[in-house]
Amino acid sequence: xxxxxxxxxxxxxxxxxxxxxxxxxxxxxxxxxxxxxxxxxxxxxxxxxxxxxxxxxxxxxxxxxxxxxxxxxxxxxxxxxxxxxxxxxxxxxxxxxxxxxxxxxxxxxxxxxxxxxxxxxxxxxxxxxxxxxxxxxxxxxxxxxxxxxxxxxxxxxxxxxx
Amino acid sequence: xxxxxxxxxxxxxxxxxxxxxxxxxxxxxxxxxxxxxxxxxxxxxxxxxxxxxxxxxxxxxxxxxxxxxxxxxxxxxxxxxxxxxxxxxxxxxxxxxxxxxxxxxxxxxxxxxxxxxxxxxxxxxxxxxxxxxxxxxxxxxxxxxxxxxxxxxxxxxxxxxxxxxxxxxxxxxxxxxxxxxxxxxxxxxxxxxxxxxxxxxxxxxxxxxxxxxxxxxxxxxxxxxxxxxxxxxxxxxxxxxxxxxxxxxxxxxxxxxxxxxxxxxxxxxxxxxxxxxxxxxxxxxxxxxxxxxxxxxxxxxxxxxxxxxxxxxxxxxxxxxxxxxxxxxxxxxxxxxxxxxxxxxxxxxxxxxxxxxxxxxxxxxxxxxxxxxxxxxxxxxxxxxxxxxxxxxxxxxxxx
Numbered sequence: 001x002x003x004x005x006x007x008x009x010x011x012x013x014x015x016x017x018x019x020x021x022x023x024x025x026x027x028x029x030x031x032x033x034x035x036x037x038x039x040x041x042x043x044x045x046x047x048x049x050x051x052x053x054x055x056x057x058x059x060x061x062x063x064x065x066x067x068x069x070x071x072x073x074x075x076x077x078x079x080x081x082x083x084x085x086x087x088x089x090x091x092x093x094x095x096x097x098x099x100x101x102x103x104x105x106x107x108x109x110x111x112x113x114x115x116x117x118x119x120x121x122x123x124x125x126x127x128x129x130x131x132x133x134x135x136x137x138x139x140x141x142x143x144x145x146x147x148x149x150x151x152x153x154x155x156x157x158x159x160x161x162x
Numbered sequence: 163x164x165x166x167x168x169x170x171x172x173x174x175x176x177x178x179x180x181x182x183x184x185x186x187x188x189x190x191x192x193x194x195x196x197x198x199x200x201x202x203x204x205x206x207x208x209x210x211x212x213x214x215x216x217x218x219x220x221x222x223x224x225x226x227x228x229x230x231x232x233x234x235x236x237x238x239x240x241x242x243x244x245x246x247x248x249x250x251x252x253x254x255x256x257x258x259x260x261x262x263x264x265x266x267x268x269x270x271x272x273x274x275x276x277x278x279x280x281x282x283x284x285x286x287x288x289x290x291x292x293x294x295x296x297x298x299x300x301x302x303x304x305x306x307x308x309x310x311x312x313x314x315x316x317x318x319x320x321x322x323x324x325x326x327x328x329x330x331x332x333x334x335x336x337x338x339x340x341x342x343x344x345x346x347x348x349x350x351x352x353x354x355x356x357x358x359x360x361x362x363x364x365x366x367x368x369x370x371x372x373x374x375x376x377x378x379x380x381x382x383x384x385x386x387x388x389x390x391x392x393x394x395x396x397x398x399x400x401x402x403x404x405x406x407x408x409x410x411x412x413x414x415x416x417x418x419x420x421x422x423x424x425x426x427x428x429x430x431x432x433x434x435x436x437x438x439x440x441x442x443x444x445x446x447x448x449x450x451x452x453x454x455x456x457x458x459x460x461x462x463x464x465x466x467x468x469x470x471x472x473x474x475x476x477x478x479x480x481x482x483x484x485x486x487x488x489x490x491x492x493x494x495x496x497x498x499x500x501x502x503x504x505x506x507x508x509x510x511x512x513x514x515x516x517x518x519x520x521x522x523x524x525x526x527x528x529x530x531x532x533x534x535x536x537x538x539x540x541x542x543x544x545x546x547x548x549x550x551x552x553x554x555x556x557x558x559x560x561x562x
Contacts, residue, residue, distance in 0.1 A: 010463070021467075024466055024467050024470045025463035025464075025466055025467060026463070026466070027466050155205060155535075157198075157201050157203060157205070158201065159189045159190050159192070159193045159196065159198050159200065159201070159513055160190070160201065160513060160515060161200075161201045161203050162180075162202055162289070162339075162340075162515065162519055162520070
């Protein structure tokens, strides 16, 4: 039997790999892989597949913002309700509860500067329980999802080494 | 330039040039246009934490000679690593010498042990340096040819036949470059049984690929057998397991008098191994496990892709359980190893190595390295299938 974590590990790095290729790499039957993938979806372990894109090389003019939010936890609901209220906005691509000096971290992608500003002033700040926000804009992505941007691996080894 | 044959050492002159020199030249001329599965070193770059440890040592000015044997903290880290990974006990004070790669260790072991006329048992197919280090030290290589039907493992009866009163040591190189063969505990135990009868035979165990084995059990060092521990010299390093080939650092661990003799040669010829690299392998010993495991898993996946590709192409191959090589038979094509590799290179632009480069018994086989990207491996296997199909078509036409 193959290792479920190894299967996830491979997919995390390359989601486009076929179940046939996975079967060969893991020394399994293709049917077993398909079954396991179904299982992983059913268990909500695999939630989706995405592509890492270097948007700065396209014509799209947008920013990525990281918003730190301090909130007052609510009775019986803790931080969850406000988090829920915030992550439902489609422009919020990630939402985390954090330890440390603030509580929630939101990541906003594919928005203009103006859109981010109005999102904060119109949607975030007025929520009861939000104490303060602090917004950071990403100026340049060097590495994201384990992938280094602007680097092409080159193989400078000799042709034959015994 | 005029030739000066009489000025050169007769031992060096007698060393045969590589068996595949012509192929070598051809492949090198085509660098850049070919997919190379002929490289005996990892395609990964040394993990950053290790590189950074080397860089930091330079930043703080560690640019001097170290003690000949290597810094004590390096030897201590190696001793701990050998104990943790292979249950080997070596005293860092006098049983370990840090060398310039595993290659230097092979060389100084030969020079420390061999008296003129001593025999050294070499198990082929094997790494090309074994025979040369023995000959250069005045020894006589005695070759045991392993067989594909034994998965290229050493059989105890073959070893026993090769041992003579003149045998000084044997070189055991498992996991094996070029075959990928591994010898497990039980198989090694058969070898130890033979060696128990011949207490004059030392064992030089080249374990550079010991972290790269793919069976259910981790690699076993022959030195972990108490019966022969005192006669074993273990050669290892992180070149293969942590992609550190260019750092030129390795080590030998063994009985105190032999390590002392090796260190004597080392101090005159080398002085000490590079200090930058010494600092880097402390990090490798202490914190390298996760990186080793990740690379090992990736090699294992590629290994399966290669085996699948070979089987689809119709080439026989025993399942290699270690290193990063497959050693399939190409006998069904009717070509020699050299012809096969040369035509595959010229017609399909893929470089692999004729088995004969590693000993005559490698005839009929080729070494395919999977220290290459999955993309290159997949494409090379597709071209291999095409190549074999074309050979078969031509053969079919000739038969009609």
